[in-house]
Amino acid sequence: MSARRKCHLRAPGAGDLAEAELVDELSKDDLIRAHLDWAPVRLMALKRLHEAKLPWPEHWHWDWSKKADMLDLLAYRCMGIEQDGRMQGLMMLSTIAAKGRLKAQEGKAVLYIEFLESAPWNLRALVEAPKFLGVGIRLLEAAIALSEEEGFGGRIGLHSLPQSEDFYRKYMTDLGPDSSQSQGLRYFEMSTEQMHNFLEGKKP
Amino acid sequence: MKTVGMSDEVFRKRAAEEDGCMVSAIGLQPLFTKREEARHEAGEVSREPVRLAFCTLISYRRRALRFSMETLAQKANVELDELLRIEEDMSYVPEARTVYQLANQLKLPIPQLLVLSGNATSANSELTEAAVRFAARSRAVEKLNREQSDALNEFVKVLVEQKVQTKKK
Numbered sequence: 035m036s037a038r039r040k041c042h043l044r045a046p047g048a049g050d051l052a053e054a055e056l057v058d059e060l061s062k063d064d065l066i067r068a069h070l071d072w073a074p075v076r077l078m079a080l081k082r083l084h085e086a087k088l089p090w091p092e093h094w095h096w097d098w099s100k101k102a103d104m105l106d107l108l109a110y111r112c113m114g115i116e117q118d119g120r121m122q123g124l125m126m127l128s129t130i131a132a133k134g135r136l137k138a139q140e141g142k143a144v145l146y147i148e149f150l151e152s153a154p155w156n157l158r159a160l161v162e163a164p165k166f167l168g169v170g171i172r173l174l175e176a177a178i179a180l181s182e183e184e185g186f187g188g189r190i191g192l193h194s195l196p197q198s199e200d201f202y203r204k205y206m207t208d209l210g211p212d213s214s215q216s217q218g219l220r221y222f223e224m225s226t227e228q229m230h231n232f233l234e235g236k237k238p
Numbered sequence: 239m240k241t242v243g244m245s246d247e248v249f250r251k252r253a254a255e256e257d258g259c260m261v262s263a264i265g266l267q268p269l270f271t272k273r274e275e276a277r278h279e280a281g282e283v284s285r286e287p288v289r290l291a292f293c294t295l296i297s298y299r300r301r302a303l304r305f306s307m308e309t310l311a312q313k314a315n316v317e318l319d320e321l322l323r324i325e326e327d328m329s330y331v332p333e334a335r336t337v338y339q340l341a342n343q344l345k346l347p348i349p350q351l352l353v354l355s356g357n358a359t360s361a362n363s364e365l366t367e368a369a370v371r372f373a374a375r376s377r378a379v380e381k382l383n384r385e386q387s388d389a390l391n392e393f394v395k396v397l398v399e400q401k402v403q404t405k406k407k
Contacts, residue, residue: 042246044253051246093262108385128265133326148265158258168253170261171244179242188242192263201259219264235248 036060043117044167052166054117056176060124062102065112068121069099072154079160091159092195093151098124101149110148113176115169123152123169127177129184132191135209136223139189144223145181147192150174159197170201178229188229193219205232289328291369291393292354297325298390299344314339331356350397368396 036059045052057064076094083090104110109130115122131143152169154160178188193215194202199222202208206222215221228238244252300310307325311318316336323330324340332340334357341348352358354369372393 041243042249044250050250091260091262093260093264096262126265146265147263150261150263152261157260159260164257167257168249170256170259171249171252173261175243182242193265195260195262195264197260198262201256201261202263204255217264232252233242233244233248235244235251 038116041115041172043115043122043169043172045165046167047163047165052117054115054122054166054172056172057114057116058176058180060105060112060114062105064114064121065102065105065124066099068114068124068153069097071120072098076154076160079154083160091157092197096149096151098149098151101126104148111180113173113180115172117166121153122156122166123150123173125150125173125177127180131184131186134189134223135191135221136207136225139187139223139225142189143184143186144189144191145177145184145186147177147190150192174205174224175233178224178233181229187226189224189226190229191221191223193217193221195219205238287370288354288366289356291372292351292356293325293328294372295346295354295390295393296340296344298386299346299394300325302387302390303344305343310340310343314343316340333357346394347397365396368393 036057038055038057041054041056042051043054044050080090080094101112104126105112109128110126111129112124112126114124125147126149128146128148130146132146134140134142134144150170150173152173153165155165156167156169158164174190177190181190182188190206192202192206193212196219199208199220202222206224206228209221209223211218212221224232230236231238300307305313307321308318310316311321314321314336316324316339320332320336324332324336332355334352337351337355337357338348340346341351349358350365353362353365372389
């Protein structure tokens with residue numbers, strides 16, 4: 035059964051921090067609802083980008099309702115951040131331990147993030163004034179917490195889309211393009227030490 | 239969920255760092271989906287979930303009996319690095335002798351374990367289906383929680399109840 039935990043998001047248009055909730059286990063219906071909420075906003079934004087001849091985000095075609103079937107397997111779990119009844123960000127995690135690739139933690143269990151996305155109205159590439167900031171940060175924080183809970187020492191790993199690499203490079207180690215990933219995306223891993231730096235506001 | 243987190247002050251700083259960034263991440267081929275679809279299209283019957291069930295069964299059963307890896311390796315007279323491969327490497331097929339020794343120490347039925355380990359085949363689809371269900375329910379964590387213990391007990395029950403006519407490979 036899912037649990038909810040209060041958290042904050044940064045709300046540039048409404049003062050400072052806005053209260054939100056981290057939902058730690060979403061259902062298929064939650065994903066379908068989020069898709070129906072996000073799709074029209076994303077479509078409008080893409081129309082605007084097309085007219086302005088600006089590049090589209092690489093994940094423009096993602097459809098979380100199609101990822102919902104993954105939740106039939108206990109090997110996957112989906113978390114989200116909800117604010118005022120709307121999903122602000124989603125993250126699909128693999129609960130089967132991945133093996134660490136960083137030299138210092140080679141072979142150790144790592145929590146692998148399958149998908150991570152912020153709602154379209156929170157991305158400056160899609161809207162002029164993002165509604166909330168820090169959705170990606172909150173989701174990484176939740177992944178770290180789950181990694182700790184599962185006994186993985188806060189270690190997390192993911193493959194980043196090229197447009198997101200700069201974000202992950204701030205907090206994780208870039209281990210370069212991965213030939214085992216279907217699109218050859220770069221693999222990023224956060225060590226326990228980097229996790230502490232991330233949470234304590236220090237430089238990685 | 240464990241409360242590991244950052245202070246509001248750190249969050250404000252990190253959220254500002256996120257401003258203007260894309261954060262999308264995409265995973266490997268999801269387990270049991272694309273690779274399985276490709277194999278299915280090629281007319282192959284995949285053993286991947288069965289092998290995953292074998293690795294997980296050995297690991298869960300060892301932990302349920304409170305054996306460390308070293309203890310089980312010693313009791314079963316198996317090299318520690320081989321036991322590590324058995325628990326972690328889905329592609330590794332241990333010798334029948336090793337499976338026999340592990341089955342004895344872990345109190346698991348030998349013919350069924352020979353099938354799961356890839357040393358023998360069986361026409362018993364119920365065993366394969368139970369293995370697939372178990373693999374799908376498995377979570378690789380340090381300590382078994384109630385859900386994992388239930389999944390393990392249910393699978394061991396099926397293993398013990400199944401009459402398997404094995405054919406050596």
